[in-house]
Amino acid sequence: MLAQQRRHQIILELQRRGQIGTAELAEDFGVSEVTIRSDLKILDAQKQLVKTHGGAMAVPLESPSAAFDERMRRNFDAKRRIAQAAARLIRDNQSLVFDSGSTLMQVAMHMPPVNNVVVATTAMNIAQHLMYRPGLDVHMIGGRVFPGTVSTIVADADRPVGGLVAHQAFVSAHAIDPAFDVVDVNEDVARTKRNLHRMARRVILVADSSKWDIEATSKAFSCSQLDLIIMMYDGAIRFIN
Numbered sequence: 001m002l003a004q005q006r007r008h009q010i011i012l013e014l015q016r017r018g019q020i021g022t023a024e025l026a027e028d029f030g031v032s033e034v035t036i037r038s039d040l041k042i043l044d045a046q047k048q049l050v051k052t053h054g055g056a057m058a059v060p061l062e063s064p065s066a067a068f069d070e071r072m073r074r075n076f077d078a079k080r081r082i083a084q085a086a087a088r089l090i091r092d093n094q095s096l097v098f099d100s101g102s103t104l105m106q107v108a109m110h111m112p113p114v115n116n117v118v119v120a121t122t123a124m125n126i127a128q129h130l131m132y133r134p135g136l137d138v139h140m141i142g143g144r145v146f147p148g149t150v151s152t153i154v155a156d157a158d159r160p161v162g163g164l165v166a167h168q169a170f171v172s173a174h175a176i177d178p179a180f181d182v183v184d185v186n187e188d189v190a191r192t193k194r195n196l197h198r199m200a201r202r203v204i205l206v207a208d209s210s211k212w213d214i215e216a217t218s219k220a221f222s223c224s225q226l227d228l229i230i231m232m233y234d235g236a237i238r239f240i241n
Contacts (some may be wrong), residue, residue, distance in 0.1 A: 077105045085237045090112060093117070095119075095184040096169070098123060104172050121145065124152075171205050177216065203225070227241070
């Protein structure tokens with residue numbers, strides 16, 4: 001494993017656990033504690049973690065990236081199970097679009113080994129996680145950076161990634177209102193979701209139970225425009241066509 005890959009995995013581990021020790025990391029990665037201390041020093045300088053005596057902890061919640069990490073931890077088991085179900089839909093020789101969001105980050109983390117798959121995403125953390133994976137050709141969809149979701153805002157769907165028409169788009173929701181519309185508090189984010197929706201032949205929404213029956217000001221699209229919804233209900237994964 002390259003040093004940069006190892007450091008990225010350290011950040012992901014901190015996202016899950018909040019704090020971790022140098023000795024434990026050294027054992028997990030099969031390297032010396034001196035190497036891990038060097039990694040932590042570099043990541044601390046980049047403000048991606050806080051180096052502590054004997055290890056490291058996640059960055060304080062005031063930062064946008066830390067706020068995202070907190071969302072990753074919220075309803076973690078449900079998100080993990082939803083993501084595992086979604087990741088099983090990914091096959092060789094596909095093109096995929098990934099929206100941003102904590103559940104979609106989990107989908108990226110659980111993606112099976114694949115060959116000849118193109119991934120286009122607005123999410124900087126998803127692109128960073130997938131860019132080292134063999135069998136993937138990863139593209140960032142350009143636009144204005146939106147720190148709240150660690151992603152880009154896509155103003156125009158025309159040719160965002162060389163005219164890509166994806167086999168599948170995986171999208172998330174800030175909320176799903178009582179009228180079964182996917183809604184957001186930010187119109188730019190809602191418009192981005194509409195544009196991502198138009199990029200794919202099949203659109204799949206992943207959403208845990210905390211997103212349902214909540215009002216917000218800007219509509220992205222109706223749930224009736226989705227091909228599949230993957231959610232958790234009564235402790236079981238449900239697929240709604």
